[in-house]
Amino acid sequence: MxxxxxxxxxxVMVLVGVSVLSFLFVQLAPGEFFSDMRLNPxxxxxxxxxxxxxxxxxxxxxxxxxxWVRSVAKGEWGYSFAYGLPVSQVIWSRARNTLLLTVTAxxxxxLISIPLGTYAAERRNRWGDRVTVAGSAVLLTxxxxxxxxxxxxxxxxxxxxxxxxxxxxxxxxxxxxxxVKDVAAHFTLPVTALVLGTLPIFFRxxxxxxxxxxALPSISAARGHGIPRRRILFRYALPAAANxxxxxxxxxxxxxxxxxxxxxxxxxxxxxxxxxxxxxxxxDLYVVIGAVMLSTLFLVAGNFIADVLLYLSDPRxxxxxx
Amino acid sequence: xxxxFLAPYDPAEQDREHPFAPPTRVHFxxxxxxxxxxxxxxxxxxxxxxFAEYQEDRSRTFSVRPFVPGDNYSLxxxxxxxHLFGIDEPGRIFLLGTxxxxxxxxxxxxxxxxxxxxxxxxxxxxxxxxxxxxGMVSGYFGGFTDDALMRLAELFxxxxxxxxxxxVRAFLPLHISPTVAFFLLVAVIGTVGxxxxxxxxxxxxxxxxxxxYVLAARGFGATDFYLLRRHILPQTMGVFLTQAAxxxxxxxxxxxxxxxxxxxxxxxxxxxxxMLGSLQxxxxxxxxxxMLAPALVLVPVFWxxxxxxxxxxxxxxxxx
Numbered sequence: 001m002x003x004x005x006x007x008x009x010x011x012v013m014v015l016v017g018v019s020v021l022s023f024l025f026v027q028l029a030p031g032e033f034f035s036d037m038r039l040n041p042x043x044x045x046x047x048x049x050x051x052x053x054x055x056x057x058x059x060x061x062x063x064x065x066x067x068w069v070r071s072v073a074k075g076e077w078g079y080s081f082a083y084g085l086p087v088s089q090v091i092w093s094r095a096r097n098t099l100l101l102t103v104t105a106x107x108x109x110x111l112i113s114i115p116l117g118t119y120a121a122e123r124r125n126r127w128g129d130r131v132t133v134a135g136s137a138v139l140l141t142x143x144x145x146x147x148x149x150x151x152x153x154x155x156x157x158x159x160x161x162x163x164x165x166x167x168x169x170x171x172x173x174x175x176x177x178x179x180v181k182d183v184a185a186h187f188t189l190p191v192t193a194l195v196l197g198t199l200p201i202f203f204r205x206x207x208x209x210x211x212x213x214x215a216l217p218s219i220s221a222a223r224g225h226g227i228p229r230r231r232i233l234f235r236y237a238l239p240a241a242a243n244x245x246x247x248x249x250x251x252x253x254x255x256x257x258x259x260x261x262x263x264x265x266x267x268x269x270x271x272x273x274x275x276x277x278x279x280x281x282x283x284d285l286y287v288v289i290g291a292v293m294l295s296t297l298f299l300v301a302g303n304f305i306a307d308v309l310l311y312l313s314d315p316r317x318x319x320x321x322x
Numbered sequence: 323x324x325x326x327f328l329a330p331y332d333p334a335e336q337d338r339e340h341p342f343a344p345p346t347r348v349h350f351x352x353x354x355x356x357x358x359x360x361x362x363x364x365x366x367x368x369x370x371x372x373f374a375e376y377q378e379d380r381s382r383t384f385s386v387r388p389f390v391p392g393d394n395y396s397l398x399x400x401x402x403x404x405h406l407f408g409i410d411e412p413g414r415i416f417l418l419g420t421x422x423x424x425x426x427x428x429x430x431x432x433x434x435x436x437x438x439x440x441x442x443x444x445x446x447x448x449x450x451x452x453x454x455x456x457g458m459v460s461g462y463f464g465g466f467t468d469d470a471l472m473r474l475a476e477l478f479x480x481x482x483x484x485x486x487x488x489x490v491r492a493f494l495p496l497h498i499s500p501t502v503a504f505f506l507l508v509a510v511i512g513t514v515g516x517x518x519x520x521x522x523x524x525x526x527x528x529x530x531x532x533x534x535y536v537l538a539a540r541g542f543g544a545t546d547f548y549l550l551r552r553h554i555l556p557q558t559m560g561v562f563l564t565q566a567a568x569x570x571x572x573x574x575x576x577x578x579x580x581x582x583x584x585x586x587x588x589x590x591x592x593x594x595x596x597m598l599g600s601l602q603x604x605x606x607x608x609x610x611x612x613m614l615a616p617a618l619v620l621v622p623v624f625w626x627x628x629x630x631x632x633x634x635x636x637x638x639x640x641x642x
Contacts (some may be wrong), residue, residue, distance in 0.1 A: 017477040043531040086606070143582050143600070145582065153614075173458040258484035262579055276327060277583055281490040288492045295485045 003317060007055045011300040018296045023065050038187070068286075077293070078286030080279075087290040091272070095294055098264065098271035101187070102256045102298075105194035109202050110249070117206025120234055124211055133207070136200035144259050148193045148266040153190055186269075193263045196255040198256060205248050206241075213241035239313065246309045252304030257295050357492050364412055417637035431615055434592035438581075439623070440591075441508050442574030448512025449573075450519055451520075454562065457523025458550055462531060472524070478517035487514050487576060491585050498589040511576045519565045523558050532556040560634070571624045578620065594620065 068078050076086035083090045120129040213219065214237050222232050264273030272291050279287035311317050348638040478486065490510050530536060536553050544552075574594075578585035583594025594616035 014477060014480045017473070018481060021477055025490060131528055137628070141621055143578070143617065143620050143624065145575070145579060146614075146620060149598075149614060149617060254482040257482040261484045261488070263484075265583060275583075276488055280488060280585065283492075285492070288489055292481060292485050292489045295482045296480055299480060299482055 004308065004311055007304060011304055014300055015293070015296060019069075019289070019293060020065070022062060022304045023068070025138075046226055050122060068289075073185070077290045081284050083284075083287075087286050090287060091275070091294060094270060094272045094275045097269065098257070098260055098273070100193060101190055101264070101269065101271060102253065102260050105191050105198065105260070106249075106256055108191065109195045109198045109252075113199055113202035114208050114238075116231065117203050118210050118238065120212060120260075121210030121233045122205045124234065129207075132203070136169050136203045139196060139200040140204075144193065144253070144262055145198045145266070146195055150192075151189055151193050190263050190267045191267050193267070194256060194259055197251060197259050197270070201255070202248070202252065205245060205321075209241040209244050210237060216240060221228060235297055243310065246306050249309070250299075250303035250306030254299045257298060274297045330462040417425050427613070427615055430592040431594075431596060431619065434594045434597050434616060435619065437504065437587055437591065438574055438577050438595065440588075441504065441511070441577040442570045442572075445508045445512040445515075445573040445576070446569040448508065449515040449569055450562060451564055452513065453519030453565075454517035454523055454558070456516060456520040458527055458554065458558070460520065461524035461527030462546070462550060462554065468524075472521070475517040475520050478514070479521075483514075484576075484579070487511065488585075490514055491580065502588050502592075507577060507580060511573050511580075515569065515573070519561075519569070522561050522565065526558045526561050527554055530554045545591070564631055564634045567634055569628050571627040574623065575620070578616075 032275060071078050071086070075088055077088045077091070078086070080087050080090045107174050116132060120132045123129045172195070216237075218240075219237055225237075240296065260271065261273040261276065264271040265277060272295070276288065276291045278284075279291065396439055456471055456475070460468045473534065481489075487510065490513075491507075531554065533553075536549060539549060539553060577586055578595035578598070581593045582598045584596075584599060587593040597616045598613075600613065
């Protein structure tokens with residue numbers, strides 16, 4: 001338990017550090033949301049000054065930081081200038097859409113890569129292995145951007161999938177079942193792009209650690225005892241190979257979040273990507289900080305889940321040996 | 323480097339008569355079935371009915387000639403106007419078609435590649451040098467310095483990479499000239515990515531520090547700086563080069579991504595990213611496939627760096 005507590009504390013420390021770091025960056029930033037208003041002759045300098053005072057922009061950095069922490073505690077995460085709403089309200093629906101994408105993509109990618117990696121590891125250097133390894137190498141060199149664009153072209157040309165957005169224009173009139181179907185149709189394309197982008201990385205790691213696990217003496221012994229192949233692979237070899245893979249699972253959240261940022265913009269999925277882009281262009285800094293914090297939170301949460309899984313799966317950690 | 327020579331046209335030159343012209347077909351056999359010694363092309367006539375539709379004008383041929391004089395460009399400080407190939411006026415050759423302003427995609431691809439590849443290279447060098455300094459200091463001196471630097475590195479690694487990049491970009495000015503934007507972009511990409519190489523190099527330094535010959539040299543009174551430079555630096559070369567081969571393509575992609583989204587190098591300077599930017603409009607994406615060329619060239623470039631990284635990884639890191 002002490003191990004898990006230590007990991008949790010570490011995660012919290014990271015979040016605090018990231019928030020301090022983002023505020024330091026804000027201080028360095030030239031220009032702010034109200035700079036553009038200065039150019040407008042219809043808005044008097046006094047109005048701008050009072051607006052800045054209202055949002056606390058005239059205070060010193062530590063004061064603003066403390067105010068921000070307070071608003072986080074209240075669940076508001078600061079105030080968005082552009083939307084005129086607390087940041088949490090702006091971000092929340094977006095974050096839900098992003099999570100929907102990344103979590104589905106992560107699960108799918110793992111579901112495909114574990115059997116595929118195991119298959120390749122077992123047939124090491126035979127043609128089945130060669131083909132899958134070559135395929136993953138090809139996918140690895142195709143940038144996410146090209147993948148997303150190519151899928152989009154495919155969708156537009158064939159009309160098989162809904163291209164762009166999250167829902168059709170007549171979405172509000174549909175029944176519950178039709179709504180789910182509609183979202184699923186829009187959702188296929190970005191998820192495919194994300195899965196294809198991350199699959200080769202997962203696949204390579206699964207293959208490498210399975211090759212290592214299959215070389216263990218215990219596996220040879222199990223073979224000698226005549227235990228069936230399938231049972232050896234999934235009951236004995238996979239748990240032995242699981243440790244680095246679970247850690248990778250934590251990190252995979254980060255790479256997926258980054259990838260989905262781009263895919264969302266290309267496919268106009270209403271997630272955190274387009275929102276962040278707009279916020280950057282409008283200098284809506286608290287939204288930017290909120291997005292960075294939230295993505296870090298997802299990452300820390302992913303790592304923590306990985307730690308819990310490690311704790312459950314690896315007796316060495318449970319007994320405090322590592 | 324050689325973009326100016328290889329490209330037939332200046333990247334900013336617009337041909338208002340030919341927006342979204344498809345790639346020009348290069349022929350060897352003319353309409354009467356006669357074989358020509360040199361490849362030649364036909365002129366394009368805009369279709370009278372529809373925007374951006376063209377027909378080949380078979381009545382007149384333009385030979386593709388080598389080393390023709392054309393627009394001025396500078397190479398190593400010399401101002402030159404010879405191009406590898408070109409055709410006689412008033413014909414125009416568009417090997418990869420044109421964009422919405424009638425600019426030659428092939429020329430822009432070459433010029434843009436210069437920007438994108440250079441951005442990746444400089445940014446990677448910046449990251450590696452930063453990572454190297456931090457890693458060596460951290461690993462060699464240990465103690466409080468090490469702790470502080472590594473906690474900071476963890477913070478940088480804790481944020482999803484693209485979010486971090488975006489955030490840092492968010493805090494910098496938006497309306498700037500392309501040259502400033504280029505250097506800013508390189509600086510941002512380079513400084514954001516120092517943490518991973520720093521950690522890896524720290525690991526190597528930690529083990530190198532305890533080697534017998536390093537301890538011996540220290541016993542002879544070698545200074546810290548001498549030890550770091552003479553004995554520890556060479557040890558880190560394997561990791562350094564492998565990281566370079568991994569970071570460069572990643573940073574090229576970072577430049578492309580940011581410019582694609584309009585946060586990087588801006589028009590009229592071409593970069594692979596901002597050339598792709600217009601594809602955010604679906605009708606361009608669906609109708610004009612040659613606009614995808616900058617994304618397609620990324621594939622062989624990345625493949626090359628992957629092979630290089632694998633090779634360096636095996637030769638240098640495990641070879642020792």
